[in-house]
Amino acid sequence: MSNNRKRTALIGEVKIETDIFMNTVKLSDKTLAEANELLSIWGMTVLQYNALRVLYVKDSSNEGLPSKEIGRRLYTRVPDVTRLLDRLADKGWLTRERDSINRRIVRSRLTKIGAELVESVYMPLQELESKQLSTLTAEEKKILAGL
DSSP: OOOOOOOOSOTTOOOHHHHHHHHHHHHHHHHHHHHHHHHGGGTOOHHHHHHHHHHHHHOTTOOOEEHHHHHHHSSSOOSOHHHHHHHHHHTTSEEEEEOSSOTTOEEEEEOHHHHHHHHHHHHHHHHHHHHHTTTSOHHHHHHHHHO
């Protein structure tokens, strides 16, 4: 069966917006893949590290943070923060307990192992991020950050 329908869409036409979008997606994929490869040494993903980092930075008093607040602070949108946090709890990197006042809220807290893990991953991840942007000048980095 042949498809003789005339195509009217301008698919494939080069537009600056398309180039920007595609290059952004490619860069994101490449940088995440490199970070995930590095973090696999510690048995975690970028998303898992980010959740632990949120607790490390935003819960310094170790009172625990509700899942909703952790989810709001993640780099990427996660459809099921509860399952993510449950997996981290299963690994012993955090604990999850119901709030004593509002039983509907479950608070997550870093364990000692979880805090040590965030600390041990921090510098190697910083070095990777610096390496990934090493071809840019300081001025180009400022421009990129502003974009």
